[in-house]
Amino acid sequence: MKKTDITREVLEMHTENLLLKAIDEVSAELKNGVPAELQSEIDRLISKSNSSEIPSSNNVVAFASKRPQKQLHTFGETELLAASGLSLADWFSQPMNFVGAGFILDIRKVLGTEHEVDVYLTSNNNNAEKMTDSLGSYLGKSVHIIVSNNENELLDAVLYIDETGTAAEGSGKLIEQPESVNVKGEISISIVINMKGSD
Structure with a gap:
């Protein structure tokens, strides 16, 4: 007879239920579109990302990869x-x-x-x-x-x-x-x- 790990199966069921619950909550919140507050935060972060300069690499020292010695x-x-x-x-x-x-x-x-x-x-x-x-x-x-x-x-x-x-x-x-x-x-x-x- 095949042995079943009951504890593992209960944990898997619990994890699956939590995941389904979270998906349902997100779906309910976004049912009428993205809330204005959330959209405003997303726009702010995108704007900040687009305006930020790419850091200069002039002051970065490149190290040659060390080859393993025989x-x-x-x-x-x-x-x-x-x-x-x-x-x-x-x-x-x-x-x-x-x-x-x-x-x-x-x-x-x-x-x-x-x-x-x-x-x-x-x-x-x-x-x-x-x-x-x-x-x-x-x-x-x-x-x-x-x-x-x-x-x-x-x-x-x-x-x-x-x-x-x-x-x-x-x-x-x-x-x-x-x-x-x-x-x-x-x-x-x-x-x-x-x-x-x-x-």
Whole structure:
């Protein structure tokens, strides 16, 4: 048998009766047209609204909307020794050894696409434990990574890190750089930390 919330139904009936009563009262008052006193007040307010000036916005300071900042945890850095070409795909054509973090970053362009890549982290043969230490907080998880050079983001990808922390793979996109940007020096790889209240 279906349970009925009597209290809720009584309240709904009471609310409906009050609403109908109010409608009846308004209808009765306006039966012979709008009372002169009410019409006079309406006219006064309309006149005041039409005559009032729109406030100047010259003294209003516009604040730029604050874009949520990415919080990054950098867990590997390496020095880019020389360019192998002008495009990002050429820069990443050879695996990069992040000695301090104990892994090698291998980026392979997906055939038939312009910017899509497959991304692999593999343990440097002599540093398997170091790679596990570098990725220890993310074992068995998918993570959002950014590869950057001098704060310019070059690659955005999602990687799954295996339970041992000695391998990771995923996919992402190369971020094409303006011609004015000179990619050289240090390359860093960072995990994007999700912040509460940001998107």
